[in-house]
Amino acid sequence: MISAVRYPPPSNSLPRTHMACVQQQSGRKSTNKRKIITSFDVDVEKETTSTSATAPVFKRRKISKSLSVKGHSTRTTQKALVVVRKGEYELIDTHAFPTLMNEEEVVIRNLATGLNPIDWKSVDYNFCLPAFPWVTGREMAGVVEKVGSQVTTCKAGDRVWTSTYYRDSRAGCFQEFVTVPQHTVLPIPPKMGFESAACLGVAALTAAMTLWKWLCVPQPTTTESKPGAEGYLLVWGGSSVTGQYTIQLAKASRFSVIAVCSEKTRGLVHSLGADHIITRDSKSNQAILDCIRSVGADRITRAVDLVGTDTAPFCMAALSKTAPSHFAPLAMMKAGEAVPPNVTLHSVEMKRFVLDKESRRYAESLNKLSEAGRLKEPVLEVLKGGLGRVREGLEMVKKGDLMGRKIVVSMH
Numbered sequence: 001m002i003s004a005v006r007y008p009p010p011s012n013s014l015p016r017t018h019m020a021c022v023q024q025q026s027g028r029k030s031t032n033k034r035k036i037i038t039s040f041d042v043d044v045e046k047e048t049t050s051t052s053a054t055a056p057v058f059k060r061r062k063i064s065k066s067l068s069v070k071g072h073s074t075r076t077t078q079k080a081l082v083v084v085r086k087g088e089y090e091l092i093d094t095h096a097f098p099t100l101m102n103e104e105e106v107v108i109r110n111l112a113t114g115l116n117p118i119d120w121k122s123v124d125y126n127f128c129l130p131a132f133p134w135v136t137g138r139e140m141a142g143v144v145e146k147v148g149s150q151v152t153t154c155k156a157g158d159r160v161w162t163s164t165y166y167r168d169s170r171a172g173c174f175q176e177f178v179t180v181p182q183h184t185v186l187p188i189p190p191k192m193g194f195e196s197a198a199c200l201g202v203a204a205l206t207a208a209m210t211l212w213k214w215l216c217v218p219q220p221t222t223t224e225s226k227p228g229a230e231g232y233l234l235v236w237g238g239s240s241v242t243g244q245y246t247i248q249l250a251k252a253s254r255f256s257v258i259a260v261c262s263e264k265t266r267g268l269v270h271s272l273g274a275d276h277i278i279t280r281d282s283k284s285n286q287a288i289l290d291c292i293r294s295v296g297a298d299r300i301t302r303a304v305d306l307v308g309t310d311t312a313p314f315c316m317a318a319l320s321k322t323a324p325s326h327f328a329p330l331a332m333m334k335a336g337e338a339v340p341p342n343v344t345l346h347s348v349e350m351k352r353f354v355l356d357k358e359s360r361r362y363a364e365s366l367n368k369l370s371e372a373g374r375l376k377e378p379v380l381e382v383l384k385g386g387l388g389r390v391r392e393g394l395e396m397v398k399k400g401d402l403m404g405r406k407i408v409v410s411m412h
């Protein structure tokens with residue numbers, strides 16, 4: 001039997017004592033290195049050799065340890081938009097400044113955060129909120145404030161972006177300082193601004209991991225091959241921000257892309273390189289499916305749905321009836337929906353980015369494509385003024401009809 005400390009720390013294990021800061025002096029200069037003693041409860045997962053599907057057993061254990069940090073913050077509080085109870089936010093400036101829980105964590109000063117449908121859905125429908133109060137928000141960009149002593153991928157002052165997991169309230173992006181493990185912290189490509197980088201953590205990374213990790217789409221190479229050589233890929237919801245990245249990444253991997261969007265976003269979808277655009281205005285899903293099949297015939301082997309439970313089965317029906325095919329319903333699918341035997345249904349879990357250190361390579365590849373100028377960013381609608389504008393931005397996302405624009409809140 002092996003015991004392993006679980007990451008991220010469970011909701012009920014946030015530090016109870018954040019204490020003694022001892023400024024160390026070295027010669028004439030302060031090293032900016034402080035000793036922080038933390039004491040907190042963690043759940044220790046007992047891994048057994050049993051193959052039964054029963055839930056793991058967790059046992060509470062108190063852990064005390066000493067952590068070294070490099071950085072310059074001496075703050076004890078910060079501003080945060082906190083979900084205080086079901087469906088209710090409060091903007092406060094007395095939220096605890098984060099404490100590192102291990103030597104591989106990074107605290108980032110938030111300069112811009114991207115808003116996503118999951119942010120309002122989780123609060124309106126009360127899911128992905130392990131406890132109250134909680135801080136939500138899944139993507140951001142900023143400047144490294146401080147790092148644990150084992151952090152090697154970045155240092156205080158670096159411009160970075162990250163993608164976070166809701167299980168750790170310290171990683172919620174609707175606060176001034178966001179605390180995450182180092183493997184999830186990426187440098188911002190040199191020519192990219194904070195607002196653009198704040199969109200990489202959800203839509204861009206989801207598109208990348210969906211294609212490269214789950215749908216078995218080869219990562220783009222620089223070697224010449226015929227456009228469309230890999231066959232057809234369908235994106236239902238091509239003008240959504242995630243759809244925009246999906247189209248471009250699929251094109252970069254030599255797929256012919258069929259995209260479904262409305263007439264008013266046709267120009268945008270065309271500009272991203274979609275080969276065949278099916279507009280949805282006044283058409284039933286069956287009529288859209290007929291259009292898709294008339295283009296792709298039996299050669300569509302990949303499909304991504306970004307719309308919802310009504311369109312997911314039609315996406316699946318568009319796939320080849322004979323060739324091995326892959327489908328990712330990113331906007332949910334009804335339980336019990338029939339899946340053809342040649343189709344592999346993928347449940348995309350973006351928490352894998354945080355839980356699996358090797359997933360960093362997907363974010364690095366995204367950075368490389370951006371630096372090479374091979375990824376167009378969505379048109380941004382930037383709300384200046386900081387966390388106080390998040391709720392207004394979430395209402396805009398909820399209302400929809402953004403015509404492919406991405407809402408970003410700037411902390412300036």
Ligand SMILES: NC(=O)c1ccc[n+]([C@@H]2O[C@H](COP(=O)([O-])OP(=O)(O)OC[C@H]3O[C@@H](n4cnc5c(N)ncnc54)[C@H](OP(=O)(O)O)[C@@H]3O)[C@@H](O)[C@H]2O)c1
Nearest residue numbers: 117206237239240241242261262265306307330331350403
């Ligand atoms: N981890 C994950 O699983 C994950 C990650 C990212 C996103 N998602 C989900 O994916 C969905 C899209 O997210 P997003 O942030 O990219 O959305 P978004 O940018 O807010 O996209 C909204 C767009 O969807 C399009 N749309 C709505 N109904 C449509 C329909 N029937 N057919 C075709 N297009 C339609 C609209 O475009 P038109 O103007 O062209 O109609 C609208 O502009 C959401 O449900 C989100 O929760 C899941």
